[in-house]
Amino acid sequence: MYTMKECTVYKTIDMIGKKWTLLILLELYKGQEKYKRFNEIKNGLQDITPKVLSGRLKEMEKIELVQKNVDSSFVPIKSEYALTKKGEELLCVVQEMKRWGLKWKMGNKECGLTTCKECVL
Amino acid sequence: MYTMKECTVYKTIDMIGKKWTLLILLELYKGQEKYKRFNEIKNGLQDITPKVLSGRLKEMEKIELVQKNVDSSFVPIKSEYALTKKGEELLCVVQEMKRWGLKWKMGNKECGLTTCKECVL
DNA sequence: CAGGATCCAAAAGGATACTG
DNA sequence: CAGTATCCTTTTGGATCCTG
Numbered sequence: 132m133y134t135m136k137e138c139t140v141y142k143t144i145d146m147i148g149k150k151w152t153l154l155i156l157l158e159l160y161k162g163q164e165k166y167k168r169f170n171e172i173k174n175g176l177q178d179i180t181p182k183v184l185s186g187r188l189k190e191m192e193k194i195e196l197v198q199k200n201v202d203s204s205f206v207p208i209k210s211e212y213a214l215t216k217k218g219e220e221l222l223c224v225v226q227e228m229k230r231w232g233l234k235w236k237m238g239n240k241e242c243g244l245t246t247c248k249e250c251v252l
Numbered sequence: 253m254y255t256m257k258e259c260t261v262y263k264t265i266d267m268i269g270k271k272w273t274l275l276i277l278l279e280l281y282k283g284q285e286k287y288k289r290f291n292e293i294k295n296g297l298q299d300i301t302p303k304v305l306s307g308r309l310k311e312m313e314k315i316e317l318v319q320k321n322v323d324s325s326f327v328p329i330k331s332e333y334a335l336t337k338k339g340e341e342l343l344c345v346v347q348e349m350k351r352w353g354l355k356w357k358m359g360n361k362e363c364g365l366t367t368c369k370e371c372v373l
Numbered sequence: 374c375a376g377g378a379t380c381c382a383a384a385a386g387g388a389t390a391c392t393g
Numbered sequence: 394c395a396g397t398a399t400c401c402t403t404t405t406g407g408a409t410c411c412t413g
Binding site for chain 2: 141226
């Protein structure tokens with residue numbers, strides 16, 4: 132029998148609907164550099180605590196939205212995060228959200244679909 | 253200064269990212285009838301409790317995703333819910349989610365982009 | 374620098390029972 | 394039928410401090 136838990140939409144929402152997840156995705160997409168450091172991400176998302184960020188990044192790594200590289204040959208350790216292809220493609224969803232949000236006027240005025248410095252999308 | 257809370261994407265996620273919200277939206281979209289009764293929706297979403305459904309519907313009414321009609325001239329009272337234009341247009345977002353979810357194989361196999369009996373989208 | 378450990382507060386959701 | 398009320402468990406998130 133069919134259960135809700137098998138539904139594609141249900142599962143997708145479950146995966147990306149949590150607070151911060153999509154914002155981290157956006158943060159990783161910003162700028163020209165593919166890789167970002169832990170603290171870079173944290174600073175971009177001013178209100179996030181290290182614990183939450185660390186938790187989200189792990190989840191995202193697990194479901195392969197994010198790819199992590201660690202270079203422990205140095206002290207301090209250097210970690211970098213980047214979007215995977217799967218993660219990058221999720222941006223389409225975010226883009227639809229933004230389009231909808233803008234149409235129904237729920238954002239700030241400066242946040243134009245193609246020019247917003249903050250969201251980049 | 254710019255704060256996260258003004259971001260269109262942030263606000264949109266905040267609004268629709270909660271559990272059940274998008275599923276209720278889908279449920280209202282199903283079938284040929286524009287209006288659905290409380291228990292119809294509840295039965296379509298087998299695991300939802302009346303408390304949660306009632307809460308979500310109120311939120312959705314408030315942000316104008318859903319429109320409600322009440323006919324209290326009868327006993328028992330008759331209430332009906334339907335999508336607004338704003339709510340209907342949110343389905344684009346859901347559709348993107350589904351497309352993405354299917355591409356990355358997170359749904360059931362029967363859930364085809366155009367033929368899924370459950371999701372209708 | 375990149376987190377992990379702790380502790381705590383708040384929010385969300387589930388179960389169940391009840392009512393105009 | 395269409396919810397509300399209550400109670401309780403689980404999940405989240407924030408604050409703070411600590412460390413290899």
